[in-house]
Amino acid sequence: MKEQADPMAAEMPRAVARRTPSPYRWRRATNAIMTGLCALMVAIAVVPLISILYLVISRGIGSLSLTFFTHLPAPVGETGGGIGNALVGTLYIVGLACFIGLPFGIGAGVFLAERGDGKLGHAVRFTAEVLSGVPSVIIGVVAYGLVVMPMHRFSAIAGAVALGILMVPTLARSTEEMVRLVPRSLREASLALGVPAWKTSLFVVLRTSLGGLVNAALLSVARAAGETAPLLFTALNNQYWNFRPDQPTASLTVQIYNYAISPYEDWHQKAWGAALCLLLLVGLLSLTARALAGRRQTGPA
Amino acid sequence: MTTILMALLINGAGATFPFPLYSKWFNEYNKQHADLQFNYQSIGSGGGIKQITERTVDFGATDAPMSEAELAKAPGILHVPMVLGAVAVVSNGVPDGVKLGGDVLADIFLGKISKWNDPRIAALNPGVKLPDTAIAVAHRSDGSGTTAVFTDYLAKVSPEWKSGVGAGKSVKWPVGLGGKGNEGVTGLVKSTPGAIGYVELAYAKQNALPMVALKNADGQFVKPSIESTSEAAAGVEMPADYRVSITNAKGKGAYPISSFTYLLVYKDQGDAEKGKALQGFLWWAIHDGQKLAAPLDYAPLPKAVVAKVEGTVKSITVKGAKSDLATAK
Amino acid sequence: MRRRNDPSAGGHAGDQVFAGSLTLFGGGVLVVFGLIVLVCVQLSRPAFAKIGFFHFLAGSDWNPVEDSFGALPFIYGTLVTAAIAIVVAVPVSIGLALFLTEMAPARVRRVVGFFVELLAGIPSVVYGLWGLMVLVPLLRSSVQPALGKAFGFVPLFSGPPLGLGYLAAGLILAIMILPTIASVSVEVLRTMPSSLREGALALGATRWEAIRMAVLPYARRGMLGAVMLGLGRALGETMAVTMLIGNQPEIHASLFAPGYSLASVIANEYAEATGAIHPGALTGLALVLFGVTLLLSASARLLVRLSTGQLRSAA
Numbered sequence: 026m027k028e029q030a031d032p033m034a035a036e037m038p039r040a041v042a043r044r045t046p047s048p049y050r051w052r053r054a055t056n057a058i059m060t061g062l063c064a065l066m067v068a069i070a071v072v073p074l075i076s077i078l079y080l081v082i083s084r085g086i087g088s089l090s091l092t093f094f095t096h097l098p099a100p101v102g103e104t105g106g107g108i109g110n111a112l113v114g115t116l117y118i119v120g121l122a123c124f125i126g127l128p129f130g131i132g133a134g135v136f137l138a139e140r141g142d143g144k145l146g147h148a149v150r151f152t153a154e155v156l157s158g159v160p161s162v163i164i165g166v167v168a169y170g171l172v173v174m175p176m177h178r179f180s181a182i183a184g185a186v187a188l189g190i191l192m193v194p195t196l197a198r199s200t201e202e203m204v205r206l207v208p209r210s211l212r213e214a215s216l217a218l219g220v221p222a223w224k225t226s227l228f229v230v231l232r233t234s235l236g237g238l239v240n241a242a243l244l245s246v247a248r249a250a251g252e253t254a255p256l257l258f259t260a261l262n263n264q265y266w267n268f269r270p271d272q273p274t275a276s277l278t279v280q281i282y283n284y285a286i287s288p289y290e291d292w293h294q295k296a297w298g299a300a301l302c303l304l305l306l307v308g309l310l311s312l313t314a315r316a317l318a319g320r321r322q323t324g325p326a
Numbered sequence: 327m328t329t330i331l332m333a334l335l336i337n338g339a340g341a342t343f344p345f346p347l348y349s350k351w352f353n354e355y356n357k358q359h360a361d362l363q364f365n366y367q368s369i370g371s372g373g374g375i376k377q378i379t380e381r382t383v384d385f386g387a388t389d390a391p392m393s394e395a396e397l398a399k400a401p402g403i404l405h406v407p408m409v410l411g412a413v414a415v416v417s418n419g420v421p422d423g424v425k426l427g428g429d430v431l432a433d434i435f436l437g438k439i440s441k442w443n444d445p446r447i448a449a450l451n452p453g454v455k456l457p458d459t460a461i462a463v464a465h466r467s468d469g470s471g472t473t474a475v476f477t478d479y480l481a482k483v484s485p486e487w488k489s490g491v492g493a494g495k496s497v498k499w500p501v502g503l504g505g506k507g508n509e510g511v512t513g514l515v516k517s518t519p520g521a522i523g524y525v526e527l528a529y530a531k532q533n534a535l536p537m538v539a540l541k542n543a544d545g546q547f548v549k550p551s552i553e554s555t556s557e558a559a560a561g562v563e564m565p566a567d568y569r570v571s572i573t574n575a576k577g578k579g580a581y582p583i584s585s586f587t588y589l590l591v592y593k594d595q596g597d598a599e600k601g602k603a604l605q606g607f608l609w610w611a612i613h614d615g616q617k618l619a620a621p622l623d624y625a626p627l628p629k630a631v632v633a634k635v636e637g638t639v640k641s642i643t644v645k646g647a648k649s650d651l652a653t654a655k
Numbered sequence: 656m657r658r659r660n661d662p663s664a665g666g667h668a669g670d671q672v673f674a675g676s677l678t679l680f681g682g683g684v685l686v687v688f689g690l691i692v693l694v695c696v697q698l699s700r701p702a703f704a705k706i707g708f709f710h711f712l713a714g715s716d717w718n719p720v721e722d723s724f725g726a727l728p729f730i731y732g733t734l735v736t737a738a739i740a741i742v743v744a745v746p747v748s749i750g751l752a753l754f755l756t757e758m759a760p761a762r763v764r765r766v767v768g769f770f771v772e773l774l775a776g777i778p779s780v781v782y783g784l785w786g787l788m789v790l791v792p793l794l795r796s797s798v799q800p801a802l803g804k805a806f807g808f809v810p811l812f813s814g815p816p817l818g819l820g821y822l823a824a825g826l827i828l829a830i831m832i833l834p835t836i837a838s839v840s841v842e843v844l845r846t847m848p849s850s851l852r853e854g855a856l857a858l859g860a861t862r863w864e865a866i867r868m869a870v871l872p873y874a875r876r877g878m879l880g881a882v883m884l885g886l887g888r889a890l891g892e893t894m895a896v897t898m899l900i901g902n903q904p905e906i907h908a909s910l911f912a913p914g915y916s917l918a919s920v921i922a923n924e925y926a927e928a929t930g931a932i933h934p935g936a937l938t939g940l941a942l943v944l945f946g947v948t949l950l951l952s953a954s955a956r957l958l959v960r961l962s963t964g965q966l967r968s969a970a
Contacts, residue, residue, distance in 0.1 A: 056861035060758055066750025067767055070837070073830045074774045077785045100349040102532045102622075132680030140677055149681045151953070152688050158884070158952030160891025162918045163691065163941045166925065170694040178337065178382045190687055197684060223673030251778030254893040254918070258926040264352070265335070265363045272335055273365060278780050278894075285784045286505070286898060288512035288533045293788070300781045311776055339926075372719075373927025399930075460815035467902035469719065469927045496719040503819055503913045504902025506923055518795070518817060 081300050088298025098264055104291045108299050110266050114275040115306070118184045118260055119250045121270060125189030126196065126249070127242055133193060134200020134241075139226055141201065150201070157194035164190050165255030173259055181267065181274040184260030188249040196245040203237030204230060236317050243314035247307045253278035277303045332361065336600055336607075339367040340374020340387030341471045342507040343411055344587045346528040347624050348387070351615050355607055362603050368507055372469020372495045378403065378590045384600055386590035389471025390478075390495055391569030404642070405568045405588040406608055407635055409616070410559050410625035412550035413476050413583040414530040415538035416512070418521040419457055422536035425450045425547045428483030428574070428582065431540065434522060435463055435480065436487065437501035442520060457520070464514040464523035467504030469495040475585040476524045479573040483582075524583075527551070527623045542582040543574050554581035555625040564631055568638075584625075594643050601644040608639045695942045702935030711939055717904040717920075719928070724936035726943060728904045732821065732914035733944075736896060737889040739825025739910070740832055745882055748833050752840035752878075757852075757866055768841075775834035783898035786827045791818040791899060794826075799911055814909040817901065822910040824900040828892055832885035839884055843877030843962055844870065877962025883955035887948050893918040917944045 092107050099106030137150055168187035173179055207230050215225040231238070253276075261273040262283070277299050284296035345368040352364040369377075371388035378386030379400040391405055415431065417424070420442055426434075430446050433439045439446060443456040466473045477493040491497050503518070505511040508525045512533055515523040522538075527550045530537055539547040548554045558575040574582045589608065595601025612635050616626040627635065642649055703711060706724060714725020751771070755764050795818030806812040847870060855865035871878075901913020902923065917940050928934040 052861050052864065056863040059863040059866075063750040063754040063758060066747045067754050069747050070751050070774070070833055071767070071770055073785075074770055074777075076789060077777060077781065078773070080785060080789065081781065100353045101346040102349075102528070129680060129683060132677065133684050136677040136681035140674065141681070145678070145681060149684050151956075153684050154956045155949055155952045156684070156688060156691075158887045158891070158948050158955075159691070160893060160918050160944060160948060162891070162893045162921050163695070163945050166698075166921065166938060166941050167691050167694045169925070170698055171690070173382060174380070176382075177380065193684065193687065221667075221669050223669045226673065247776065251776075251780075253778070253780045254922045257922055261339070261369075261926070262367050263365045264349075265333075265365060267335070269335070273337060273367070278778060281780045281784060282894060282898070283509075285780070285787055286507075286513055287509040288516045288529065289509075296784055300784055303778060303781065307776055307778065311772075370927050376927050395930075462815060462817055467923050469924065492721075494719075498716065498718040499903065502903060503817060504904075504915075504923075506902070514819075517792075518819075520815075 081297060081304055084297035085301030088294050093298055102289065108280055108295060110263065111275040111277045111280040111299065112302060113266065115250060115277040117268065118181050118274055118276055119188060119246060121181060121185035122188035122192065122249050123246060125185060126192030130193040130196025130245065131200050131238060133197035135204060135231065137197060137201040138204035153194040153197045161191055161252050162254040165257065165259055168255060168259045176271065178271065179259060179261035179273040180271045181260050182270040184256045184274065187255035187259050188252060191252065192245040192249050196241055199241035200238055203234045203241060206237065207233045240314045240317050243310045247310035251278065251303065251307050253282055333363045334361060334599055334603055335363045335365055336603055337365050337383045338385040338387060339369050339377045339383045341371040341389050341587060342368040342509060343389045343472045343526045344387065344409060346532065347409060347619060347622050350618055350622060351611060354618065355610060364607065370468040370507060371471030374590065385604060388590060389585050389587045390474030391588065402593045404591050404593050404638060406591060406638060407568050407586045407588055407627060407631060408611055409587055409619050409627060410555050411585060411587055412527040412555045412581050413472055413524050413585065414527045414550040415522065415524050415540065416515050416530045416535040417538060418515050419459060419519045420536055421454060423539050423549060424454060425539045427541040432480045432484030432487040434461055459520035462518045462521040463502030464505055464511050464521050465499045465502045466511060468506050471495060472508060472524065472526060473497065475573060476583060478571055479583045482574045531623050540582050542580050543576050544578050546578055548579055548581050550581045552620055552623060552625045554579050555584045558584035559628055564634060591642065593641065594646060596645065598644050601642065602649065605639060605642045605649055695938050695945060699935045699938035699942055701931040702939050705932055715906060719933050722932045726940055728906050729915050729917045729920055729940055731906045732900065733890055733916040735821050735914065736825040736828055736900065736916060737886055739822065740828035740889040741882065741886055743826065743829035744832050744836060744885060748836035749840060749878065751837045752844060753866060755841050756844040757862065771834050771837055779892060779894040782827055782831055783895040786823060786895055786899045790827060791823050794818045794823055810908040811910050814911045816911060817913065819899055819901040820911050820913045821900065824896045827895045827899055828889045831892060831895060832889050835888050836881045836885035839881035839959060840878050843874050843881060843959065847873055874962065877959050880955045880958030880962060883951055883958065887951040887955060891918055891944060891948050893922050897922050
C-alpha cells in the first residue's frame, strides 16, 4: 500500500526525507519552480527601471550646471545654453493648472464623499473613474478646441486647462477616499454640538483629512508635471522666458521630446539632464506626498 | 530684467527647413533689439500655413508656396522669400558623394530598390564599394515643405512617382520610417545603418552626414552647396507673388533639389507694434541677415530678388495705413 | 453679541450654498465628459460627412494631399503594440503581484513595492528617451537580428532590423503598463480573505498549490480587470510610442516593421493639419480612441469592483 503523502515531510530529518514518495517531491519541485519564476518576474520588472534611473542620473548629471538652469537655449546647432525657460515654464503651467484642477477635483471629491450616495453621485463616480483612463492626447485636442481656437493663439493657459482637466478624475476619487476615512463619530460630535452641517464638513471633516488631501493633490500635480502630449498643441513652446498666460510657453517635457528626437549630440545630453530635472521634480512631489501620508497615519484617529 | 518682462513677443511657426538659420537670426536680432522677442516654433511648413491661416501666430514660415485653395482661406497673405536652401539626400554607412540619378532615387523611395549594392546604383558608381545592406528609407511624418520640394522633384523625374505618390507637403509614402521635422529625419538617418533620407543642407552639414551627388537636368552629378543652390535660382522667372519652384533647374552646376523658403505675413497688420516689428525684422533679414546665411550653408537671395522683396516689405500696411518704412526711402 | 463667535450661526442658508456648490463641482465632472464628446464630435463632423463613418474606419489610405483618410493602419498599429505589451506584461506583472502578496517577506515587499511605484511615476517622455537611446539600439543590433535568424521564415519576424517599429513600441508599453497591472492585482489579492488560502494550506497544499487552487480562481476576475486597465493604458499611451514606432501609416505583418498608432498620429499631425477634413479625420481618430478606452475602462473597473466586492462578502 502506498504511503499517504506527508506534508510534514519537509520538517523531517534527511534520512526520512529520502524516503519521501515522488508525487510529493514533484509538488515541492513545482512549488520551487513557480516561486523561482515569480522571483524572475520581479527581476525582469526591476531591470528596466534600474537601467532608466541609472542612465538618467549618470548621463543627466553631466549636463547640470548653473548655466543649464538659468540660461535660454542656444541657436540650433550651437552648443551651450540651457533649459531655464523650460523649467520655469513647467512650474508656471502646472501652477496655473493647479488653480483649475485642484479646486475642481477636490470639490468633486468632497461632493462624492458628502453627497455621493444618490443617483448623481453614482453617475459622477463612474464618470470620474472612466475619465481617468482617457488618453491625455484627447484632452489636449479638447483644450485646443476650447481655448486655442477661440483665443487664436497657443498659450500657457490652454496648456493649463488641459492639465487641469487631466487632474480632476483621479483627484476626485482619491479625495473621496480620504474624506470617507474620517470617522463618522467626529462628524456626529460636531453636529451634536450645534455646528451647522456645512461648517462641519468644511472645518471639521475636511480639516481632519487635510493631510490626505494634500497627498492626493501632490500626486495629481506630479502626474500633470510629467505630461507631454497635451502640451504639444496647447502651450506649444517658447525660446524665451514667459510669464504671460496668453503666450506659448516652454516646458520640460516638450523640451525633452524635441531634444530626444533631434540629431544633435549636445541636445541629447541636454535631454538627459532635463529628464533628470523632471524626475527630481516628480520625485520630490511624490516623496512629499508620501511623507505627509505617513504623518497622517500617526495623526488624530 | 524689465526688458525681458516688457519685451514684445512675436510668435511664429512653420518650416523646419530654415530653422537653423532662423534660430540664429532671431537670436542675433534679439541681441540688437532686446525689446523684441521672436518666438519661432519649427513644426513644419504644414503647421506654419495652418497657424497663420487661423491667425494663431503672427507669422508663418514655409518652403512650399501655398496652393490656391490655401490662399483662398488666408486672404491678404504675403509670401516673403527669405533665403535659398538645398534638400540634401543623406545616407548612413555609404561613402560621401555617391552618385544617384533622379529615377534611381525615386525607385529607392518607392521601395523598388532595396539594397545599396543594387546593380542600378553600382552602375552609376563604378569603382565605389557599396555595402550589402538594406536601404532604410526615412521620410517626414509631419506636413513638410521639405517633403513638398523633394516630391516635387521626384514627380518631375519619375512618371511612376508622379502618378503613384504625387507631390505635396504630406504624401502616402510607400516605404520607410517617419521622423518629425528635419531634425527627426536627420536623427533617423544618423542612427540607422543603411538609411537614406532627405534633409536641408544645414542639418546634413551640422551632423556630418554623407551626401548624395544627384544628376541634374543637364546630366551632371552635383552635390548640394551654396554655389549649386545659387545656380539653381539664377535663371528663375520670379512671379509677383514669389510662388515658384526651382527643382530640376537648368544649369551645369545647379543642384536639382533647391528651394526658396518664405515667411508668411499678412499684408495688412492688425497690431501696430507687431506690424512695425515684423516689417523691421523682414527688412533686416533680406539685408544684414543674408550675411549670416552662408556660414550655415544657406544661399543668400539673388540681388534681383532682394530688390523685388524690398518693395513687398515696404508695402506692408498697418490697419490700412502705410508704414514709416514705405514713406522713408 | 453672541452672533459673531457663535459656531452654530449661519445654518440653513450656509448648508444650501455648500450643498449647491458641491453639486456644481460634481456635475462639473459630467460636464467635462460631455465637453469631450461634444468637441470631438463637432470637430470630426466634416471628415465623416465627406468620407463616411464606416469607410473611415475600414479605409487604409492616409493621404492628406488627396484628403483621403482611413483609420485602419492606426487601429492596427495600436492593437499590435498593445497586444505585444499585454503578452509581455501580463505574466511579469501577475508573477510580480503574486510574489509581493504571497511569497515575499515584509521587507522585500516594501522595497519591491517602492520600485514598482517608482516605475509608475516615470513620465512617458522619459520612457521614450530611454527607449530611443537604449532599447532601440539594443533591438537593432542584437535582438532583432537574432530573432530574424532564428524565426525569419515567420512573417512576424521578417524584414530588416530597423530597431524602431511595432516591437520597440510594444516593449516599452509593456514596461509602462507593468506597474498598473501589478498594483491593481496586488490590491485584488490583498482584499482576498486569508481564510481561503489558509484553508488550502491546512489541507496540505504547497504554497503554489494554495495560490493555484484557492487564490487565483477568486482573484481571476479582478486580475482580468487589472489586465484590462493595463490594456486601456497601453492603447492610449502617446509619447513613448510616438518616439519608437517609426511613424509609418501602413499595415505590415512583421513586428520589425514601422507603424503608427492612433495617439501618435494625433500628437504628430494635429498642430499642423490644414483645412477642415484633415483635423476632422484626426479628431475622428481621437473619437475612436476615446470610445475604445471608455469601453475598456468601464468594463475593467466593473470587473475589479465585482471581484473585490464579491470577495468581501464571501469572507
